Amino acid sequence: MPELPEVEHLRRSLEPDLVGARIEEVSLFRDDIVLRTAGRPGSPRHSLLAGSTVARLDRRGKQLAIVAEDGQGLVIQLGMSGQVRWAAEGRTSGGNDHVHACWRVRDGRGLIRRLEFRDPRRFGGLSPFDSAEDLATRLWSRLGPDAVDSPAHLLTERLLLECRGSRRRLKTVLLDQESVAGIGNIYADEALFASGLHPFLLARRLTRSHAERLVQHIQRILVEAVHAGGSTLRDYVDASGRSGSFQHTHQVYGRAGLDCRRCSTTLRSGLLQARTTVWCPSCQRRTSGRP
DNA sequence: AGGATAGCCTGCGGGC
DNA sequence: TGCCCGCAGGCTATCC
Numbered sequence: 001m002p003e004l005p006e007v008e009h010l011r012r013s014l015e016p017d018l019v020g021a022r023i024e025e026v027s028l029f030r031d032d033i034v035l036r037t038a039g040r041p042g043s044p045r046h047s048l049l050a051g052s053t054v055a056r057l058d059r060r061g062k063q064l065a066i067v068a069e070d071g072q073g074l075v076i077q078l079g080m081s082g083q084v085r086w087a088a089e090g091r092t093s094g095g096n097d098h099v100h101a102c103w104r105v106r107d108g109r110g111l112i113r114r115l116e117f118r119d120p121r122r123f124g125g126l127s128p129f130d131s132a133e134d135l136a137t138r139l140w141s142r143l144g145p146d147a148v149d150s151p152a153h154l155l156t157e158r159l160l161l162e163c164r165g166s167r168r169r170l171k172t173v174l175l176d177q178e179s180v181a182g183i184g185n186i187y188a189d190e191a192l193f194a195s196g197l198h199p200f201l202l203a204r205r206l207t208r209s210h211a212e213r214l215v216q217h218i219q220r221i222l223v224e225a226v227h228a229g230g231s232t233l234r235d236y237v238d239a240s241g242r243s244g245s246f247q248h249t250h251q252v253y254g255r256a257g258l259d260c261r262r263c264s265t266t267l268r269s270g271l272l273q274a275r276t277t278v279w280c281p282s283c284q285r286r287t288s289g290r291p
Numbered sequence: 292a293g294g295a296t297a298g299c300c301t302g303c304g305g306g307c
Numbered sequence: 308t309g310c311c312c313g314c315a316g317g318c319t320a321t322c323c
Contacts, residue, residue, distance in 0.1 A: 001315080003317095037318095037319085038317080038319070040319070062317075077317080077318085079300090079316085079317055080300085080301090080315075080317065081300090081301075081302085081315095098301085119300095120301055121299090121300045121301045121315095121316090122299080122301080123299075123300065123316075123317055123318075124317085166293085167293075167294070168294065168295095172294085175317090177318080184316080184317070185315090185316065185317090234302080234303085234315085235302095273295080273296090274295095274296075274297085275315090275317095276315080
């Protein structure tokens, strides 16, 4: 499932061919994938970048923005199973392939290609915006600082602020995109394990040294995952259809019942926020963490 | 009012 | 072999 590393890797894989390209035509096969904000229906009567030239690709957390030269654009959320990829030549999209939108693109060399948005489970969607201000105030105003692009000290302060006096569990705060943007279930479990912190730790018990250690591991793991092309569990591929490889280095995610790679204790799993959570009962204590 | 929870949606794997 | 059920979770609305 796409989290920050998958979206950032996708952004980088799209950049060379999409920036500077002109969108000649847009086909929308399902109106209801056009959203006003995530999960909320918007107006399908939007150009969706038809006739625009792409100026740049931005990312905040798990969201990707295609920004046109005139400032308008499109935020793409991949949700659980979303993909943005170049269509195989000669193939037509639409029908039973879960391709919901398709852009006919003339790239910098004058070649015509087709970019497809595919999302079988439709947790994702497309949110058009009119300007940089519209993007910042309506779509991205509720996202916290980006987990990778923000300086570590800023993330640490943000995390401490979110946790202060909070009755939430630590992992719940990590998954909250308003506190820090980009962390999902996989990387939350991985970062907590690496930090020796228990996912069910009460947030208000997080100390400054906990927070500093956690932020350090969050950023390290996310950056490493970007370089590995993300984690491919089932659906994720980049714009060229390539899978990631970071799933091979997961320490806890998907390993419930197996031995901890650090101490051989059997990894435990439980539910938090209706999400499977895996941790090592020996490496991750519910009270104070490791030194 | 902060925090927990339901619901959206489809593919797949395990069990019978 | 084939069917059915449970699980996977990012995000919002709603309830408590």
